[in-house]
Amino acid sequence: KNQVEQSPQSLIILEGKNCTLQCNYTVSPFSNLRWYKQDTGRGPVSLTIMTFSENTKSNGRYTATLDADTKQSSLHITASQLSDSASYICVVSGGYNKLIFGAGTRLAVHP
């Protein structure tokens, strides 16, 4: 069964600290993996997209990694800010219009 599992479900960190969110997937075939940020009451916004051959991609303070062999990805946030408080969603594309969404990790950054 095609699945995307994220951990932890929720996370609280202090402003300025780093954190890493995890994503494991069992989607086949694999086309690409995306990380989205979803602020409360808003639609998801793309952070990164990685294909099979890419193992690291950065977008400012966000760095995503992909290990296609172990089917794992992580999203590392450096020097967190209050505006990073959001849900982070891992999405795996299995081909034509087939996106499998994880349930997300809810991150709260406290001052």
Next chain:
Amino acid sequence: DAGITQSPRYKITETGRQVTLMCHQTWSHSYMFWYRQDLGHGLRLIYYSAAADITDKGEVPDGYVVSRSKTENFPLTLESATRSQTSVYFCASRPTGTAYEQYFGPGTRLTVT
């Protein structure tokens, strides 16, 4: 304004009523999508459209109807709303090409009483 918009943003309706959620995009993207997002679950695809007058079912299409007479509009209709359709609905669009990003609207929170 450019982008993708949804209306209404909030809707309360009664069981059995018909309700239509609107989605409009100004990018002339070929593809448009409807998803629902429920607490504790990932977004699930309801229907998608590859172009005007071309639509196809997603993962959870039962109880929903779509149409796409114009490229920019993709309305979603619940013909007879049920409580299980209480959810947040997101519309998205993207250009042709599977690697292109999907751009999501702000969502419609629908409550069926």
